Amino acid sequence: MKKLRVGEAAAQTGWSARMLRYLERTALVEPCRGSGGYRLYGLHELNQLRSLRELRRRFGVELSELAFAARLRREPPLRAAVDTWLAGSDAPAARAAMPAWVEWEQRKHERLIAA
Amino acid sequence: MKKLRVGEAAAQTGWSARMLRYLERTALVEPCRGSGGYRLYGLHELNQLRSLRELRRRFGVELSELAFAARLRREPPLRAAVDTWLAGSDAPAARAAMPAWVEWEQRKHERLIAA
DNA sequence: CCAACCTTACCACGACTATGTCAATGTTGC
DNA sequence: GCAACATTGACATAGTCGTGGTAAGGTTGG
Numbered sequence: 001m002k003k004l005r006v007g008e009a010a011a012q013t014g015w016s017a018r019m020l021r022y023l024e025r026t027a028l029v030e031p032c033r034g035s036g037g038y039r040l041y042g043l044h045e046l047n048q049l050r051s052l053r054e055l056r057r058r059f060g061v062e063l064s065e066l067a068f069a070a071r072l073r074r075e076p077p078l079r080a081a082v083d084t085w086l087a088g089s090d091a092p093a094a095r096a097a098m099p100a101w102v103e104w105e106q107r108k109h110e111r112l113i114a115a
Numbered sequence: 116m117k118k119l120r121v122g123e124a125a126a127q128t129g130w131s132a133r134m135l136r137y138l139e140r141t142a143l144v145e146p147c148r149g150s151g152g153y154r155l156y157g158l159h160e161l162n163q164l165r166s167l168r169e170l171r172r173r174f175g176v177e178l179s180e181l182a183f184a185a186r187l188r189r190e191p192p193l194r195a196a197v198d199t200w201l202a203g204s205d206a207p208a209a210r211a212a213m214p215a216w217v218e219w220e221q222r223k224h225e226r227l228i229a230a
Numbered sequence: 231c232c233a234a235c236c237t238t239a240c241c242a243c244g245a246c247t248a249t250g251t252c253a254a255t256g257t258t259g260c
Numbered sequence: 261g262c263a264a265c266a267t268t269g270a271c272a273t274a275g276t277c278g279t280g281g282t283a284a285g286g287t288t289g290g
Binding site: 131133134137141149150151152153177178179 | 276277278279280281286287288
C-alpha cells in the first residue's frame with residue numbers, strides 16, 4: 001500500500017494540489033506526513049477525497065457545511081443543542097432539559113474565543 | 116395569545132426587524148402572515164428567536180450552519196450520505212450500501228439545479 | 231385621513247469560502 | 261548534484277453570509 005504525495009493524490013482524485021492543502025486546513029481530510037514534511041495520502045484518504053467530490057456533486061454540499069457536520073459529531077453538547085432547537089422549541093419538556101450541558105459547553109466556547 | 120408584528124417581535128427578542136426578515140428567507144423562523152401581508156410572530160416563533168440567539172452566543176454557530184442542520188433533517192438521503200462520509204469511508208460495508216438512495220436523490224438534486 | 235407601522239426591492243460593506251497563482255525555500259531519487 | 265517534486269506564505273478574485281440602510285408604496289387604528 002504505497003502512499004502518494006500531494007501531486008499524485010490530486011491527479012488520482014480530481015482535486016488540485018492546492019485544494020488538498022486547503023482540505024487539510026479545514027480538517028476535512030488530514031494526511032499524515034513523511035520525515036521530510038511531505039503529505040502522504042493512503043487509501044483511506046484517497047477514498048475520502050473521492051467520496052467527498054461525489055457528495056458535493058450530488059447534493060451541492062459546501063465544504064463548510066461538511067465541516068459543521070463533523071463538528072456536530074465531535075461536540076455532543078452542540079449536537080444536543082441544535083437538535084433541541086430544530087425539534088421546534090414547542091416541546092416544553094425539552095427546554096427544561098437544557099441547563100445541564102449548557103454551562104459545560106459555555107466554558108469550552110469561551111476558551112476557544114480567548115485563543 | 117396576541118401575535119406580534121415584526122417591529123415588536125424584534126424588540127422582544129433582541130434581533131433587528133431586518134434580521135427577522137432575513138431569517139424568514141433562510142427558512143429558519145417562518146412567521147405566518149395577516150390579511151394585510153404583515154408578518155405575525157406567535158409564542159412559538161418568539162421562543163425560536165430567543166433560543167436561536169442563545170445558540171449563536173454560546174456555540175458560535177452560523178445561521179447557514181443551522182440551516183444546513185435543518186436540511187439534513189429534511190433530506191434523509193443527504194443525512195445518510197453525510198453520516199456515511201463522516202464515518203470514515205474506512206468501513207467497507209457501508210460503502211456497498213450506498214447505491215440505493217444515491218440515484219433517487221441524484222434526480223432530486225438535478226431538479227433543484229434545473230430550477 | 232393621517233401617523234405609524236409594515237411590505238418588497240434595491241445598494242453597500244466587511245468577513246469569509248473556495249479557488250488560483252507566484253515566490254522563496256526544502257526534500258527526494260537517480 | 262540536479263531535476264522534479266514538495267513546503268509555507270502571500271496576494272488575487274468571484275461568490276456568499278450577515279447586516280445595515282434607503283426608497284416607493286401598502287395597511288392599520290384612532
